Amino acid sequence: MEMNWTVEQRYRRIEEIDSVDIDRMMSASQLDRGYPKYHIAPPFGLLNDPNGLCHFNGEHHVFFQWTPVGPVHGMKYWYHVSTENFVDFIDHGIAIHPDQDFDSHGAYSGGALVENNQALLFYTGNKRDDNWVRVPTQCLASMAADGSIAKQGVIIENSDYTEHFRDPKVWKSNEDYLMVVGAQTQEKKGCMVLYRSKELDNWEHLGPIHTSYNDFGYMWECPDFFELDGQAVMLFSPQGVNSENQYDLKNIFSVTYIVGDRLNIDTVELESHQDILQPDYGFEFYAPQTYLDKQGRRIMIAWVGLPEIDTPSVEHEWAGMLTIPRELRLEDGYLIQKPLAELELLKSDPTEYSSSFELSSTSFCLSFSTDQDNFQIELSNDSGESLSFCANEKQFTLDRSKMTQLYAEDYGTKRYAPRVSTTQNIDIYVDASVIEIFINDGKHTMTSRFFIDDLNSVKVSSGLIVEHTSMKGIEGLYSAR
Known part of the structure; x- marks a missing residue:
């Protein structure tokens, strides 16, 4: 590149x-x-x-x-x-x-x-x-x-x-x-x-x-x-x-x-x-x-x-x-x-999932509350290429080592954040090739680009109930697009 x-x-x-x-x-x-x-x-x-x-x-x-x-x-x-x-x-x-x-x-x-x-x-x-x-x-x-x-x-x-x-x-x-x-x-x-x-x-x-x-x-x-x-x-x-x-x-x-x-x-x-x-x-x-x-x-x-x-x-x-x-x-x-x-104006009606589900759009929001020590959310395609966000009792991990297109590998393919409380209310905003994760009740975020060809599914670990909402696009920019 x-x-x-x-x-x-x-x-x-x-x-x-x-x-x-x-x-x-x-x-x-x-x-x-x-x-x-x-x-x-x-x-x-x-x-x-x-x-x-x-x-x-x-x-x-x-x-x-x-x-x-x-x-x-x-x-x-x-x-x-x-x-x-x-x-x-x-x-x-x-x-x-x-x-x-x-x-x-x-x-x-x-x-x-x-x-x-x-x-x-x-x-x-x-x-x-x-x-x-x-x-x-x-x-x-x-x-x-x-x-x-x-x-x-x-x-x-x-x-x-x-x-x-x-x-x-x-x-x-x-x-x-x-x-x-x-x-x-x-x-x-x-x-x-x-x-x-x-x-x-x-x-x-x-x-x-x-x-x-x-x-x-x-x-x-x-x-x-x-x-x-x-x-x-x-x-x-x-x-x-x-x-x-x-x-x-x-x-x-x-x-x-x-x-x-x-x-x-x-x-x-x-x-x-x-x-x-x-x-x-x-x-x-x-x-x-x-x-x-x-x-x-x-x-x-x-x-x-x-x-x-x-x-x-x-x-x-x-x-x-x-x-x-x-x-x-x-x-x-x-x-x-x-x-x-104001971002709520971009959201569609929510749907709850407790297991894996297919995506109709790659622009969406996931929200969930949990006090589980261990959990995982994975975004993936049919080839098994993925981005995963997981937690244990001490920390969060964002792992992009299995993306379709890797880059900046000299700086690692995983990022970690401290988990400051057991009970978590987490929002995950995904938009085609960007993810913004709000953790620790907003004390920290994990913001990243990611590249997965034909992203089409979300895998939810056992015990989680995830609210999924599709996100509309913003209007009025670059009329030639």
């Missing part, structure tokens, strides 16, 4: 892509039976980080990184879709083009802040000089209520960190704007850098936020900071970390969070913080971003994918998708994740 893309090929702009190639890529993605129905995926090319998530003008706005040249990392655009209910979407197309000197080699990731009847879009301008040295800056654009977007230019230049300086996330605290940026120090340590401003155009560099994890990998990507249920949360994607236990940090890159009492702006410290935790124990979960909607819900969406890992969907000219939206709350130091209530 590895493709030999040249730099020139990767960094072509969409205007340079022949319409015949676009039609070919669109057709290939259309024909892929692994393309999801109710997850946001690209029309073709590569999708990675969610960007600019916000609730604005009565709609949830979702932007994402998009490389249109093909299923490869290269020239990045912000693509834009919106929805009132996560069922019916509006496809707005490209929102931010890399068309200025400061973002000439890509409009990289960032967040949004809704204020004064506009959505302020913060992103990293990626520029390369003649020697291909990266010159990153933090940039601002604004989106009006009519959807028009205007770039405001560079607001922070980089003078303190290596070229790894990206992914701004901004929020308002009293009269101050605060921004975190993912960065690498000159000592090659990952950090979450804090800035402060009164007017958005003059930012004071306060330095990295201090925690007991000041030597934790070589880069922290996609930082997010938010307050939830009276506490402060740092959420980020560290690179260059691993763990000796069988659960944590097993992917090429993982996601972690730290919960503390509050962020002390004067000392730039997350006060009285707990140990670092991992929200997801699957094979592919990265770059999550959160936002508040008008109901006061803290909603998280992540990329179902990883840097430097190709999945079999690249053969069909597309790669990457976004998770379903998840509502967050804090409980006993854990970020509790729950599928957003």
Whole structure:
């Protein structure tokens, strides 16, 4: 699946892509039976980080990184879709083009802040000089209520960190704007850098936020900071970390969070913080971003994918998708994740099964409650190729060693998660080639791609009663599909 893309090929702009190639890529993605129905995926090319998530003008706005040249990392655009209910979407197309000197080699990731009847879009301008040295800056654009977007230019230049300086996330605290940026120090340590401003155009560099994890990998990507249920949360994607236990940090890159009492702006410290935790124990979960909607819900969406890992969907000219939206709350130091209530609108009438059953669709949800020490759910085809999710009294196991198409085997074919209680209420969302499993009452999830040709059955171990619901597809995206 590895493709030999040249730099020139990767960094072509969409205007340079022949319409015949676009039609070919669109057709290939259309024909892929692994393309999801109710997850946001690209029309073709590569999708990675969610960007600019916000609730604005009565709609949830979702932007994402998009490389249109093909299923490869290269020239990045912000693509834009919106929805009132996560069922019916509006496809707005490209929102931010890399068309200025400061973002000439890509409009990289960032967040949004809704204020004064506009959505302020913060992103990293990626520029390369003649020697291909990266010159990153933090940039601002604004989106009006009519959807028009205007770039405001560079607001922070980089003078303190290596070229790894990206992914701004901004929020308002009293009269101050605060921004975190993912960065690498000159000592090659990952950090979450804090800035402060009164007017958005003059930012004071306060330095990295201090925690007991000041030597934790070589880069922290996609930082997010938010307050939830009276506490402060740092959420980020560290690179260059691993763990000796069988659960944590097993992917090429993982996601972690730290919960503390509050962020002390004067000392730039997350006060009285707990140990670092991992929200997801699957094979592919990265770059999550959160936002508040008008109901006061803290909603998280992540990329179902990883840097430097190709999945079999690249053969069909597309790669990457976004998770379903998840509502967050804090409980006993854990970020509790729950599928957003609007997803119920996509569900058909449920059917209960206590044994194996045939699938009429590969887009469905399974729900069950159990206090059994040992159980198993297996998705399979007539050839015996399968994906299995099982448990014993101590842990959960997701095993994709028997898939039709294996990949990323250097990082293993099984993932494990701790079982923190005997009684479990589990939801499993499956959509053609992606699975999202909610375990431990939402304290953890296991998110993964999987590839089984002609998937057609679910095997349920003895004693389980499983509720099955088919899932409808979301509407309004990529009218050419």
